[in-house]
Amino acid sequence: MNRLEERYLFNTIEQKWQRKWEEENIYRTVEDEQKPKYYVLEMFPYPSGNLHMGHVRNYSIGDVIARFKVMQGYNVIHPMGWDAFGLPAENAAIKRGIHPAKWTWDNIAKMKDQLKSMGISYDWEREVATCHPDYYKWTQWLFLEFYKKGLVYKKKAGVNWCPSCATVLANEQVVDGKCERCDSVVDKKDLEQWFFKITEYADRLLEDLEKLPGWPDKVKTMQQNWIGKSVGAEVTFKTEAGHDLTVFTTRPDTIYGVTYMVLAPEHPLVEELTKGNGEADKVKEFVRKVRMMSNVDRMAADMEKEGVFTGSYAINPLNNERIPIFVANYVLMEYGTGIVMGVPAHDQRDFEFARKYNLDVRVVVQPEGEDLDGATMTQAYPAEGKMINSGPFNGLDSNEGIEKIIAYMEDKGIGKRQVNYRLRDWLISRQRYWGVPIPFIYCDKCGVVPVKEEDLPILLPTDVEFKPGGESPLKTSKTFLNTTCPECGGPAKRETDTMDTFVDSSWYFLRYCDPQNSEAPFTKAKVDYWMNVDQYIGGVEHAILHLMYARFFTKVLKDMGMVSCDEPFQNLLTQGMVLKDGSKMSKSKGNVVSPEEIIGKYGADTARMFILFAAPPERDLEWSDQGVEGCYRFLNRVWRLVEGFYAKVKDLESNNQALSKEDKELRRIIHSTIKKVTEDIEQRFNFNTAISAIMELVNGLYHYKDNVSENEQNLALVKFGLKNLVLLLAPFAPHISEELWANLGGNQSVHLQNWPEYDPASLEMDEITLVVQVNGKLRDKISVPKGISREDLEAKVLAEPKISKHLAGKEVVKVIIVPEKLVNLVVK
RNA sequence: GCCGAAGUGGCGGAAUUGGCAGACGCACUGGACUCAAAAUCCAGUGGAGCUCAAACUCCGUGUGGGUUCGACUCCCACCUUCGGCACCA
Known part of the structure; x- marks a missing residue:
C-alpha cells in the first residue's frame, strides 16, 4: 500500500468502504444456533424522499448498538424498510400529477441512497416496503385471519372525519380535536366503518406492561392512561x-x-x-x-x-x-x-x-x-x-x-x-387510495363476504383519478370496483376503503425475520429464533399509537399460534428531538439542517459522532455547527495520531518488559477507556460519555508521545493503544475506523473483530490520591500507597500542615474513612 | 386541574451507590510554528476576595427549609420550562 496522502479524506474513505462492505456482504445475517441472537430495530421511516436529522439520530444510535453487539459475538439482525403507504403520496399525485406508486418508489430509491451514505450496518436483503404487493398480500391475509377470529367487524358509528384529508381517523389520531397530520378541526360523522376489536385485549395490553421493565416509565404510563381501566x-x-x-x-x-x-x-x-x-x-x-x-x-x-x-x-x-x-x-x-x-x-x-x-x-x-x-x-x-x-x-x-x-x-x-375502558376499538378503514385494500366484497345476495385466500393479494388498480377533496379514488376504478361474489359467483362490488397505515407497521418487525417468504407472512421457526426485538429505538411520538397497535398484533398472533412471544419489543429507547435554536427543525421555521449537506461537508462519521456526542439519546439535542466542527477536528486528530505512527508500529509485537511510570499510566488509561466505553454503551446507552472517554484516550496518547522516546517498547505500547482506540471508535465512526484498522495491519474488517476487554489489574494504581476533608470541606489531597493501614493513614493526615492548621485548638471527635477515596475529620 | 420529566459555567453537557462539582467538547484568552494567515500543537479558563506571584479564604448545581460527618444526588414546600392526559362517571 502506498501512502501518498496524509490528510483525512473522508469522502474517499467512506465511499470506498461502503462499496467494500456491500461487495463482501458483511452485514448479512442468517439464523445461527451457535450464537446468541440480538435484534436491533429502528422504527422504519415514511419515504418522504428526504432524510432528516431525526432519522440520522435514530439510525446512528441503532448502528452503534448493532455494531457493538456484533463485536461482542452476538448474531445481530439489523434490518431496514419503508412504511410506504400514506397520504403524502396521494397529495403529490393531486398536486403534481405523479402517480403515488411512482412518487413512493422514487423516494425510496432516493432515501436508500442517503441511508447508505451514512454507513449503517443494515442487512439490505431483508428490506421490506409495505406498499409492495409481496408485503401487503400478507397484511390482507392477516386481516382475514383476524376476521376469522372475530376480531374484525363493521359498524356504523360516530367517527372522526378529517375534511382536509377526506378520510376518517382513529381516536388516537385526533389530538386536541384536530387531525394529527394536518391540524384541521375534525368533524363527527356517522359512518359504516371497519374496526379491530382491540378492546378485547385491553386488559392484557395493560397488565403486560409489567413485563416490560426495559421500557421508559413515561411510555408505560401513557399507555396505561390511554387504556384507562x-x-x-x-x-x-x-x-x-x-x-x-x-x-x-x-x-x-x-x-x-x-x-x-x-x-x-x-x-x-x-x-x-x-x-x-x-x-x-x-x-x-x-x-x-x-x-x-x-x-x-x-x-x-x-x-x-x-x-x-x-x-x-x-x-x-x-x-x-x-x-x-x-x-x-x-x-x-x-x-x-x-x-x-x-x-x-x-x-x-x-x-x-x-x-x-x-x-x-x-x-x-x-x-x-x-x-x-x-x-x-x-x-x-x-x-x-x-x-x-x-x-x-x-x-x-x-x-x-x-x-x-x-x-x-x-x-x-x-x-x-x-x-x-377508555380505550376504543381501533377504526382502521380509510377512504383513501394509497393503502392496503380491505379484502371484502359486497354481494346483494350474500352480503359482506371476505375475499378467498387464494385470490390475494387484492391489488391496487392503476386506472384511478386523483382529485382534491374527492371521495376515495378507488371508487373511480372500473376494473377494481366490479367483481364477482366469491360465494355465489354473481356480480358484486369490492370494498373501496383501504387500511390505516398503522396496520402495516404493526407486523413489519416479524416480516424482517422472513422477508422473502411467498407461502406465508413468515415462518414460526424464523420468527421464534429472532423475536423479541431486543432493542427498539424511535421517537416518543409513537408511545401510544404504533407501540400499542404492534403489541396488540403480537398478542393476537400469539393466540393464533403464529408466534411464541407475547410482547414484541423487549427494550425501548425513545430518542429526543433534534432542535435548532431551541425549537424543532421545520421548513416553516426555516431552521432545517440537511444531513446530505453535513455529510457532504464533513462526512458521515463526523455527522454520526456529533449527533451521538452532543447529548444523551433520550434528551432533546441542540444542533450546533461549531459542535460539528469540533467532532470533525477530533476525527482529524485521531487520523493524524494513527497516521504518524502506523509505519513505525505496524510490524511490532507487543512485549511485556518492565514498565515506567508513564507506561503504566498510559496502560491504565487504555484499560479504563475500554471499561468506560463498554459500560456506557452496554448499561446506559450514554454514547456522549463513551465518546468523551475515547477523546481522553486520544489526549492521553498525544501526551505520552510528547513525553517518552520512540524506543521499540514504547512504540509497542502505543500500538496497543492505537488498536484499542480504533476498536472502540468503530461502532461510532465506522469508516475512519475501518481505514485506520487496515493501515495498522488488520486484514479483516474492524467490524468483525472481538470487542476489547480490559484487564482489571492494569487499572490499579500504586499510589492513590485521597481527598481530605475537615467537617466535610475539602482541605487537601494526599497521595498514599495502596493498601495503607487505617492508623498510618490517620497519622499521615494529621501530620499534613494544610490539615493541622484547621485543627488548631480543636478536638477531632470522629474520623470517617471511605477506602481509596476520602478521609473526613470531624472536629469541634 | 391531574400525571410525568427536567432546571448545573458564556454554551452543549459530566459527576453511574450520599464522598474532589464543572469530565469531554464548543467559545474565549495567551504562547509556539508562520513573512503573515489558516490549520496544528501547548497552556489557561465558574464567581468574588487577597496577592508582584504562588498560596490561601469565601461563595456557588432553580428558590426556601430539613436529614447527614458530608447533599447536584435523599426528604418537605415552592418557582419555572417541557411533555402527556384532561368533564372517562
Whole structure:
C-alpha cells in the first residue's frame, strides 16, 4: 500500500468502504444456533424522499448498538424498510400529477441512497416496503385471519372525519380535536366503518406492561392512561315509564347519595323521555345547541356544565327514591353507557351541576373526624370514609361498602360488577387510495363476504383519478370496483376503503425475520429464533399509537399460534428531538439542517459522532455547527495520531518488559477507556460519555508521545493503544475506523473483530490520591500507597500542615474513612 | 386541574451507590510554528476576595427549609420550562 496522502479524506474513505462492505456482504445475517441472537430495530421511516436529522439520530444510535453487539459475538439482525403507504403520496399525485406508486418508489430509491451514505450496518436483503404487493398480500391475509377470529367487524358509528384529508381517523389520531397530520378541526360523522376489536385485549395490553421493565416509565404510563381501566359496577335504574337507565359507576358505595340522573345529549332515549311532556321543546333546543358545538369547544376543560330537565323521573333501586332525569353537556355518549348517576356530595362535576340547578346534595360517605353537611359544602368529597344515610350499609367503611353493595345488587339482579375502558376499538378503514385494500366484497345476495385466500393479494388498480377533496379514488376504478361474489359467483362490488397505515407497521418487525417468504407472512421457526426485538429505538411520538397497535398484533398472533412471544419489543429507547435554536427543525421555521449537506461537508462519521456526542439519546439535542466542527477536528486528530505512527508500529509485537511510570499510566488509561466505553454503551446507552472517554484516550496518547522516546517498547505500547482506540471508535465512526484498522495491519474488517476487554489489574494504581476533608470541606489531597493501614493513614493526615492548621485548638471527635477515596475529620 | 420529566459555567453537557462539582467538547484568552494567515500543537479558563506571584479564604448545581460527618444526588414546600392526559362517571 502506498501512502501518498496524509490528510483525512473522508469522502474517499467512506465511499470506498461502503462499496467494500456491500461487495463482501458483511452485514448479512442468517439464523445461527451457535450464537446468541440480538435484534436491533429502528422504527422504519415514511419515504418522504428526504432524510432528516431525526432519522440520522435514530439510525446512528441503532448502528452503534448493532455494531457493538456484533463485536461482542452476538448474531445481530439489523434490518431496514419503508412504511410506504400514506397520504403524502396521494397529495403529490393531486398536486403534481405523479402517480403515488411512482412518487413512493422514487423516494425510496432516493432515501436508500442517503441511508447508505451514512454507513449503517443494515442487512439490505431483508428490506421490506409495505406498499409492495409481496408485503401487503400478507397484511390482507392477516386481516382475514383476524376476521376469522372475530376480531374484525363493521359498524356504523360516530367517527372522526378529517375534511382536509377526506378520510376518517382513529381516536388516537385526533389530538386536541384536530387531525394529527394536518391540524384541521375534525368533524363527527356517522359512518359504516371497519374496526379491530382491540378492546378485547385491553386488559392484557395493560397488565403486560409489567413485563416490560426495559421500557421508559413515561411510555408505560401513557399507555396505561390511554387504556384507562376503571373498575366499578353497572346499575340499572328504572324510569317511572319503565325504561331501563343503566349507568356505570366506580363508586357504588355512593348510590344512596344519588339525587338526579343525567343522559348524554346524543343518547337515543332522550327523545322517549321527553315525549309528550312540557319539556320536549326545551330539551330539543338544548341538544341541538350542544351538537352544533365543535369538538374543540366541547372538549375545553373550562366549559360550563349545562343541562336541562327532561320532565321524567327515575327510581333509585336501592332506596326507591324518585329522582329527576336531566340531559347535560358534561356526559359523554362514548364512555360507559352514556348515562351517569348524579352524586353531588362525592363527585366534583356532579357537585357543580347540582349547585347550579339547586339539586339536593346528600352526604353518604363521612370522612373521619368531620361532619359534612350537604347544604353548606363548598366542594365534593371524593375520598373514602364511613357510610351514612345508606340504609343497611350504614357504618361500613366505604371500600367495604363497594363490595357489599355490588354483592347486594347482583343478588337482586339490579346491577353487576363491571370494568370499563377508555380505550376504543381501533377504526382502521380509510377512504383513501394509497393503502392496503380491505379484502371484502359486497354481494346483494350474500352480503359482506371476505375475499378467498387464494385470490390475494387484492391489488391496487392503476386506472384511478386523483382529485382534491374527492371521495376515495378507488371508487373511480372500473376494473377494481366490479367483481364477482366469491360465494355465489354473481356480480358484486369490492370494498373501496383501504387500511390505516398503522396496520402495516404493526407486523413489519416479524416480516424482517422472513422477508422473502411467498407461502406465508413468515415462518414460526424464523420468527421464534429472532423475536423479541431486543432493542427498539424511535421517537416518543409513537408511545401510544404504533407501540400499542404492534403489541396488540403480537398478542393476537400469539393466540393464533403464529408466534411464541407475547410482547414484541423487549427494550425501548425513545430518542429526543433534534432542535435548532431551541425549537424543532421545520421548513416553516426555516431552521432545517440537511444531513446530505453535513455529510457532504464533513462526512458521515463526523455527522454520526456529533449527533451521538452532543447529548444523551433520550434528551432533546441542540444542533450546533461549531459542535460539528469540533467532532470533525477530533476525527482529524485521531487520523493524524494513527497516521504518524502506523509505519513505525505496524510490524511490532507487543512485549511485556518492565514498565515506567508513564507506561503504566498510559496502560491504565487504555484499560479504563475500554471499561468506560463498554459500560456506557452496554448499561446506559450514554454514547456522549463513551465518546468523551475515547477523546481522553486520544489526549492521553498525544501526551505520552510528547513525553517518552520512540524506543521499540514504547512504540509497542502505543500500538496497543492505537488498536484499542480504533476498536472502540468503530461502532461510532465506522469508516475512519475501518481505514485506520487496515493501515495498522488488520486484514479483516474492524467490524468483525472481538470487542476489547480490559484487564482489571492494569487499572490499579500504586499510589492513590485521597481527598481530605475537615467537617466535610475539602482541605487537601494526599497521595498514599495502596493498601495503607487505617492508623498510618490517620497519622499521615494529621501530620499534613494544610490539615493541622484547621485543627488548631480543636478536638477531632470522629474520623470517617471511605477506602481509596476520602478521609473526613470531624472536629469541634 | 391531574400525571410525568427536567432546571448545573458564556454554551452543549459530566459527576453511574450520599464522598474532589464543572469530565469531554464548543467559545474565549495567551504562547509556539508562520513573512503573515489558516490549520496544528501547548497552556489557561465558574464567581468574588487577597496577592508582584504562588498560596490561601469565601461563595456557588432553580428558590426556601430539613436529614447527614458530608447533599447536584435523599426528604418537605415552592418557582419555572417541557411533555402527556384532561368533564372517562
